[in-house]
Amino acid sequence: MVKTIRIGTRDSELALWQAHTVQDKLRNLGYTTTLVTVKSTGDILLDKPLYELGITGIFTKTLDIAMINNEVDIAVHSMKDVPTALPKGIVEAAVLERANVQDILLHKGLDFLNGQGIIATGSLRRQAQWLHKYPGHTVVDLRGNVNTRMQKLNDNNWNGAIFAAAGLERINLKPKDYLDLDWMIPAPAQGAMLVVAKQDDSYCLEALSHLNHINSEICVHIERAFLKELEGGCTAPIGALARIDKDQIHFTGVLFSLDGKDKVEISKTCKIAEKKDIGVKCAQWILENGGREIMESIKKEMSKE
Template sequence: MAEKTIRIGTRDSELALWQAHTVQKKLNDLGYTTEIVAVKSTGDIILDKPLYELGITGIFTKTLDIAMINGDIDIAVHSMKDVPTALPKGVVQAAVLERANVLDILVHKGNPDFENQPSTVATGSLRRQAMWLNKYPHHTVVDLRGNVNTRMQKLQDSDWNGAVFAAAGLERINLTPENYINLDWMIPAPAQGAMLVVAMENDNYTLDAISQLNHIETEICTYIERQFLRTLEGGCTAPIGALVRYDEEEDTLRFQGILLSVDGKQKLEIDKTVAIEEWKKLGFYAAQEILNSGGAELMQTIKESLKK
């Protein structure tokens, strides 16, 4: 095997490092040589082209995309839900790892019975905010940013009743506290719980190595969810959830999708089960159904409200 050390780029948060080390171990087990490269923020990297020309959008993935385009790293590992549906020019999806827990959870302060009282819940996600307010219109939702550890600390230091997290992120770094509730009524972000590895499209050695980590069922389910997202949003952030589950016995896919107004007052949902053969356009058709039943107007309203 032509030896090349595969350089795995990562941000330096605990979760990002966990994800990078997980991929590193899988590659090492296959006999590949690897090294982890921690990549600093984009502020000090100057490119001769503006970012929009390269098609780079995602705030979490930008730094690593640039490092890869500049040739400083060979692959980047991301939480798939953070990755924009359009990848930068030259960057391709190399593998989707087997999915972990897809659920959102509410971490609370030891009093899970606050649902019927005026309460304050924190999240930085428009989707979680809208779904929470749809179910609990009498609650207050406040913004919460930062990596998992930072957000957990902010919750501890606050007078909030709870905060919403992705179960998978907390499980991966053993941060799941005793006080939590599974929010099984909340439709997760498209591709939540899945990890994505990206590489350069002309790097055949690396693509060949990474392709061995791909989990086909997860790849298909997340493809459909992201297709739904891309068809609905057209580059605009909106409260959108999607989840596809494969039923092996029936050989069917169940698709659940949702679009809400930012305040949670309007909700458009879809829930359908189709034969596995219909997977390629499932996300697109589901999004069209939502758009045709009031979703197009709702997306327009969301775009207007987020401009303000």
């Protein structure tokens, strides 16, 4: 059987770049493809922080529905936006080779770092880590696609805004003057692209298997297992990063309180052959060493809003 693979994507510049990347790779393998764009709820509702919208997978839900309704065959996502539990009948089909995992600060000068400052981000993880390092600063919410967020930074009196380096690099918007936040632990699966397909679609699953990068897949699965074990359905400031060096995996995971004051962190190294459950075990250590109290306080704070 030969068919045209319909690639579902959001319509932002970055999402389209990701979809075109997958399209080009499939075409190079001899597959016929077409792009189908949809607008997600996360792109439309820009006046509320993500965690207030109460929707799991706000940037992926619309594509999930399109796939279930047979409007698209596969969907391309920034993997850090994808919930740890996929909808019934939809499975991970390929994790592409991971790009830059770091966060960076776009700024209007760095004099403010030693004094008062206003930093913009829509991420609880980035907010908490920034306040942990710079408790005297103010963090304001920033929503929208990459282009919209960069424009908002220019239009407001903020000192800077935090972005994922990979997103800016992919669409050639990374400026020459930026601050690399190498002390900030990235989001689980940051810098990775995920392609999902229907569980019973053997044609697309076979096609996408050729795009999978095994080392990237190993690392993001460890990070997402850590996230899933910690979260328990609650959005929280969680960072995780797994790296492979020869036959070893180096993992760092961290949980913060919303205000950044409380922090529990773990680092662990093991051989690749011993990777089973490393993410889960590290998350359990976090919970047993102060993390459970942090998660309870986050749930209480969220319930008030």
